[in-house]
Amino acid sequence: MEELYVISAVGKDKPGLVHSVTRVLANLRINIVDVEARAVRGHFTMFLVVDLGTSDCSHADMMAAIEPVGANFNLGLRVEPYETGRRIVNKRLMLFTLMGKDKPGIVASVSGIFSENSINIENIKMIARGEYIAMEITVDTSDVDDIAALRKIFYEFSEKTGLDVSLRKFDRFQKPRRVVIFDCDSTIIQGEIIDELADVAGVGADVKAMTAQAMNGDLDFQDAVRKRVSLLKGLTVDQLETLTKSIHLTPGTEDLISTLHFMGYKVGVISGGFSFFTDYLKERLGLDYVFANELEIVDGRVTGRIKGDIIDAERKGEILIQIAQLENITKDQIVAVGDGANDRFMLENAGLAIAFSPKEILKEYSDGMITTDNLSGLRYFLGIPDD
Template identity: 35%
Template structure:
């Protein structure tokens, strides 16, 4: 006689001590547990246990006792024999690639999940585990509704990750949801450094545009900024043009602008939780150090790199001191910080919104285009457009219960 493999499926209302009672019965017969998994949704339990019964034992008395215990606890139980060859094929499939897909937005609908899962199926990816990361959703309109986030653990080798990314962007634009797909590996679970762009990422405005309003040249500077963000003109050239228009502006305008700059939604919650778990935080920005230093003091930023405005006799000259922090410089600085922290680039998260952020986004293990232009979303591996900065916490696998508000 050979071993008997049986898959036990228990389902019904969740009960205290249920697992303890069932496994105690299995223990009496010296049964091995080869696999087990459980999910509880709205107090309804689904528990699976794959067991191996040794040749010297009979399955009938084991099944009889389990049936009696299930009846006594008022749950349903089902037994399915498993072919050994099929089991071995399943074991060998364990070496397949694994990915994590994170679905997040103001709410999650069945249509979003249906369309997303269709894309996965068409690319030979099988969903193994589904986990909700956000807290429970209240139906009371008087209760502040939380965002919704569900994580899907996948097995398989995708046919074309670029095509999946494009399809996910289309779904996101059409359905108001964000979808991120990452390789599920040790690096994904051990990110150590988060690098942020500043303007329109950590803060809600482009500082140079705000300074331009003070100088009375807002429309001219905004047009140049928008063109640079779309990648239509070189960042260094765009910065020189904008600063030239600010030449002669009184230094006091810096304070006036600093006093009205709003942080991006979720920024404080994100950074507080990252620092709680030991992450290092950096700003690498094409903006200005004057404003970066204020954020550094306010949020506890570890590294700051931005452009230093030249100020002579209390007046902005329209020039910067030292090297301009452009796309190439951002990428260099990201690598330099990672080297100094003695971590792999795969352990770095980079977040930005502009075309000049793309090189650093694509260097990092997790690069996120945040509320970015279509060209930037298409060029980055991940994008968030529906929620605040703190939604990044879900992309690194944190749950609401892990977080402080």
């Protein structure tokens, strides 16, 4: 018959701590049912669930054997009867990631939201520490009825504090992410290329108004593309090439993509913009996949038409699935990052969906949100710690 106890040990870290405690238990033939230990900045914590029922010794015998170990290593030892809690198979675990500029009160604020919503914190791990911090918090949301509403609370917290957050399903058996797909305009590059082309063509005001409507979901994207492109008729290839030289990457883009490639990820762009510019970015950034609309160019000038089918929101979602098939992975192994309504199906089809400085309509399709104009923090949503 099981007779379970919890042993907790806290003290300064040094070699031999785990062995000294567990050797005593082994000599008494006390079985370890569960264990977790961690060293944090030179300090050590360990929790053991042990079964006294496998041994002939009493609780007093165990205490008499283990207390000298605590004295020898200056460990704070505590032993108490095990109380049955919610088993992990019955929990709905989610992983909450937070990142941003460090300041007092961050953990208190976040844990307060969890407490107010009857959410138990299972584990907290710091993955970046400096002027900017990042931490992962595993939580049990079994008592939460509406995850979307909870995510909305954290998005409001994010906008209020400037801290970026994500909340997604935690699955210890989940296959690793393999591909990261970005939108282009206002995501990996600053601004909208079509608006800059319109300025060159002298139709900036009209095109920018349609762009804003399309990105907010207030205008059919295909109609918006056709109308805007028609206003670009007559632009020369030389003018397009000049514009490529003035493209400004979003801060953090190059370092992030370099890190992703180093970690073995494939990286791509699915854009409702134009291949003339995404092909340039493919070469500059070493992208593995690029999909975009093709401007029709005849005799060195833009005709005002698109060649082939337009890449709209639905097509973006389809292309993401095609990439999964090409890579022989599931779509859950793909991360998608975008900013506007045209990205909603791409994000909806991905295993991890991140909205970057997003339009309001995109938030409901996302697992997390980056509010700063810097993409480097995406690495923490992927669990990639600082060097």
